[in-house]
Amino acid sequence: MEPAQTDTSAPLAEALDEVRRSAQSLLADLGDRPRALRIRAGDVVVEMEWTEQQHARAGSAATEPAVATVAPTPPGEAPTGIDICAPTVGTFYRAPEPDAAPFVSEGDQVRRGQQVGIVEAMKLMIPVEAEADGRVVAVHAADCTPVEYGERLITIDPTAA
Numbered sequence: 001m002e003p004a005q006t007d008t009s010a011p012l013a014e015a016l017d018e019v020r021r022s023a024q025s026l027l028a029d030l031g032d033r034p035r036a037l038r039i040r041a042g043d044v045v046v047e048m049e050w051t052e053q054q055h056a057r058a059g060s061a062a063t064e065p066a067v068a069t070v071a072p073t074p075p076g077e078a079p080t081g082i083d084i085c086a087p088t089v090g091t092f093y094r095a096p097e098p099d100a101a102p103f104v105s106e107g108d109q110v111r112r113g114q115q116v117g118i119v120e121a122m123k124l125m126i127p128v129e130a131e132a133d134g135r136v137v138a139v140h141a142a143d144c145t146p147v148e149y150g151e152r153l154i155t156i157d158p159t160a161a
Contacts, residue, residue, distance in 0.1 A: 080137075080155075080157070081134065081137050081138075081155045081156050081157040081158065082131055082132050082134065082155065082156045082157075082158055083152045083153075083154070083155050084116060084117075084128060084129075084130060084131060084152075084153050084154040084155070084156065085150050085151060085152055085153060086119055086128070086141075086147040086148060086149055086150060086151045086153055087119060087126055087128065087149070088119055088121045088126060088149055089121060089146075089147070089148055089149050090119040090120050090121035090122075090126070090146070090147060091119065091120045091121075091144060091145065091146055091147070092117055092118070092119055092128075092141045092142075092143070092144075092145055092146075092147045092153060093117060093118040093119075093120065093143060093144060094117055094139070094141075094142075094143040095143065096118070102143070103115055103116050103117055104116045104117075104136050104139070104154070105136065105139065106136050106137065106138060106139055107135065107136060108135070108136045109133075109134070109135055109136075109160075110130040110133065110134060110135070110136060110156060111130065111133050112129075112130055112131065112132050112133050113129050113130065114129060114130045115127045115128065115129055116128055116129060116130050116136075116153075116154055117141075117153055117154065119147060128153060128154075130154075130156060131156070132156055132158045133158060134156040134157050134158040134159070134160055135156065135157050135160035136154060136155070136156055137155050137156065137157045137160075138154065138155040139153070139154050140152045140153055140154065140155065141153045141154075
């Protein structure tokens with residue numbers, strides 16, 4: 001006789017559907033609707049994207065997203081720790097100037113508030129700072145690359161402080 005298995009997918013699907021509905025409700029109150037939305041909570045990411053046609057009729061009842069993807073991060077894909085994410089859309093720089101050494105590299109110890117990078121947005125240089133003491137376990141974004149708001153740049157292991 002096989003042991004009984006509990007189905008946890010139904011409550012998760014209901015919770016994610018509620019997140020999607022809540023996001024749509026919040027977006028309905030905006031004057032200008034974005035073309036895409038990504039919500040991340042821990043290992044779960046909910047992404048919604050509207051087509052041009054749906055975007056044009058934002059005031060109508062047919063505002064369901066064209067794509068609603070729920071993508072949990074596969075185990076072992078991302079290093080464990082605290083992710084430092086891009087504060088805005090822009091270009092990520094690992095060093096203060098082109099020929100300088102990077103602010104941090106994998107294996108470096110960092111302190112909370114220490115600058116670990118820069119995101120340039122519309123000629124503004126926005127410092128990216130460590131959110132905790134720890135050791136840099138991964139640098140996810142290459143130097144001089146475009147990044148999106150909320151994109152993972154660096155992961156810090158706070159247990160290695």
